[in-house]
Amino acid sequence: MSLRAATRVTRSLSGLLPRWGHGQAPPLLFSQQRNNSTSPKIRVEFNPTSGVAVMHMQSPPVNSLSLDFLTEFCIGLEKLEMDKGCRGLIITSSQPKVFSAGLDILEMYGKSPERCGEFWKAVQEMWLKLYGSDMITIAAINGSSPAGGCLMALTCDYRIMADQPRYTIGLNETLLGIVAPFWFKDTMANTVGHRTTEMALQLGLLYDPSEALNVGLVDQLVPEDQILSAATQTMTKWLAIPDHARQITKSMMRKPTIDRLTSNREADIQNFVNFITKDSIQKSLRAYLEILKKKKT
Numbered sequence: 001m002s003l004r005a006a007t008r009v010t011r012s013l014s015g016l017l018p019r020w021g022h023g024q025a026p027p028l029l030f031s032q033q034r035n036n037s038t039s040p041k042i043r044v045e046f047n048p049t050s051g052v053a054v055m056h057m058q059s060p061p062v063n064s065l066s067l068d069f070l071t072e073f074c075i076g077l078e079k080l081e082m083d084k085g086c087r088g089l090i091i092t093s094s095q096p097k098v099f100s101a102g103l104d105i106l107e108m109y110g111k112s113p114e115r116c117g118e119f120w121k122a123v124q125e126m127w128l129k130l131y132g133s134d135m136i137t138i139a140a141i142n143g144s145s146p147a148g149g150c151l152m153a154l155t156c157d158y159r160i161m162a163d164q165p166r167y168t169i170g171l172n173e174t175l176l177g178i179v180a181p182f183w184f185k186d187t188m189a190n191t192v193g194h195r196t197t198e199m200a201l202q203l204g205l206l207y208d209p210s211e212a213l214n215v216g217l218v219d220q221l222v223p224e225d226q227i228l229s230a231a232t233q234t235m236t237k238w239l240a241i242p243d244h245a246r247q248i249t250k251s252m253m254r255k256p257t258i259d260r261l262t263s264n265r266e267a268d269i270q271n272f273v274n275f276i277t278k279d280s281i282q283k284s285l286r287a288y289l290e291i292l293k294k295k296k297t
Ligand SMILES: CCC/C=C/C(=O)SCCNC(=O)CCNC(=O)[C@H](O)C(C)(C)COP(=O)([O-])OP(=O)([O-])OC[C@H]1O[C@@H](n2cnc3c(N)ncnc32)[C@H](O)[C@@H]1OP(=O)([O-])[O-]
Pocket: 034, 061, 062, 064, 097, 098, 100, 101, 102, 103, 104, 105, 106, 144, 146, 147, 148, 149, 172, 173, 176, 178, 179, 180, 181, 289, 292, 293, 295, 296
């Protein structure tokens, strides 16, 4: 999407935001728990011969990052991290057209401050574990990947995206009337640079695959049916590098960013809870959920 087109989307979304009277609680129209199924949200395939695991996100409809999803994801990641035979991880989606829709908006709408805090801690945990992983991590982005979905991809060492113009990727938080925290911003700036991040975050830009490749948000585009084979090929190149040298180098590049969050975790949780439970922010989220619903009709 061009800058002008993205600005148009921002304007048209904000034009759709309904107005509420001060102190008026928005009526609750949305189911507070979309996906409470007990079936696994993550499927892990590990090949001990190659030392590579593939994590398939399979949480319908859109792999949104709920507290349950994040908990399962982190447990799976920890198991792989502890297995010395596992050197590489490919993350992909089993849901059609979507890699991940980002944070589950229903986890941020109409929830108690305690629950919001618990949720945010799980989001932090996912980022810390993925960004600090000793494994080689590759995102095989086979669908749209807004906001938290984009963050998840950005934490990986390499990103391959399906060359399908209708898919988009980016940190679009401002379109929802919310603000990406400093560590989302840092992760993106470490990947594409300060100026591109500044503009993308303010405008909530969602890039199509070729635009994402142009700005360096993704590293490679391939036809969708070749995404896993391309990820496996890239993995082979990375596996040829001695682990200890690659891991120390990765840590040298990422540690300052990780340390900024680890030394401010509690304050970051408090900041999120205070922000997200504000009346005005709850209204913006509700309006965005309505827009998502209307899209279907
Ligand atoms: C400070 C905090 C930082 C925040 C970071 C974030 O990540 S904020 C997150 C920012 N994320 C975004 O802005 C992404 C918003 N989502 C999208 O743009 C699109 O859903 C899509 C492009 C991911 C997939 O398009 P598609 O045409 O294939 O699918 P569809 O649109 O028809 O949706 C199917 C169903 O899923 C529902 N649902 C969707 N997303 C979410 C969600 N995140 N959560 C919960 N639910 C969500 C949608 O309402 C619908 O429900 P219904 O009616 O069946 O009950």
